[in-house]
Amino acid sequence: MTSSDSSWNSGTMVFPSVITNEGNGYNPSTGIFTAPIGGTYVFFVNVQSYGSQNIYVDIVLNGSTKVRIMAFTGNYDAGPNLVVLNIQKGDAVWVKYYSGTGYYTDGPLTTFSGFLI
Template sequence: MMLILIIQLTLLYVCKGQDADIMKPTINIFSELKQLRTLVDGLSADLNATKSELAEQKALVQNVQRQIAGSPKVAFTASMTSNKNLHRGLFTSETKLIFDKVLTNVGDAYNPKTGVFTAPVKGIYYFRYSGNAFSSRDMGLSIFKGNSRFVSSYEYSSGEQNDNVANGAIMQLEAGEEVYMQLWIHSWIFVDSRYNYSTFTGYLLYTI
């Protein structure tokens, strides 16, 4: 009996020791919670910064949209009118070209009677022209900004039957400034009755 009792007491002691080991925490819960709190605070700060940046971007987009909505719509393309195919030119002085055949004139800033575009607002504009002519004579074209020549194209009489030139420019214009085309002295440009080979184009990119 004594032996049995000793064995039972020994087993009870061992079991109690195992229970104590099982219940002993293997991690520091408070330390883990503190680290988790720090992580959450960092994520919250990042989220708030992202929200702030998104709000700034949204405000910028809305501002641009308001500017676009408030900006005038300006765009034109014009050619020259003729009942038959012919050349215009061989003048003894440089001459303004009047592109009187309006193909597009949104905003009515281009005057087909004078060949002059007048900027309705201060802004950045783009202009382009094309010219076609038989190659038995020279062809010289220029865009003028006010009284100043801005960009030009020139094709000498090469004898290749047909010549084509083109050029374009971006201009900063004040409201009321004028832009137009001129034909060089002793040169010509072809005016057709149907295909609009020679054209003058311009449009507003954005206001400033």
């Protein structure tokens, strides 16, 4: 994430700053990764709560929640989680809102990563 949002509370979490995008599967305008080839992928999310707010997000495959991430009632608490998925070419993976409000970033704290293994 390139900026914090204290009131974010719906939809897909869009990560506009991309460090590496081999195969161009990630779309920084929509926040959706579309697999350029099938295989086994690892996806990792770290979400940082905004102040003492709670935030829950999900890693989603084709509309189905695979894991949940929680940053809960701390002072800028971190919530990390990862999932290993067998996916087909064209499958979509993204991070979506589940519950709570806001996220924080001061440098690369709230992040989304994925790679083929």
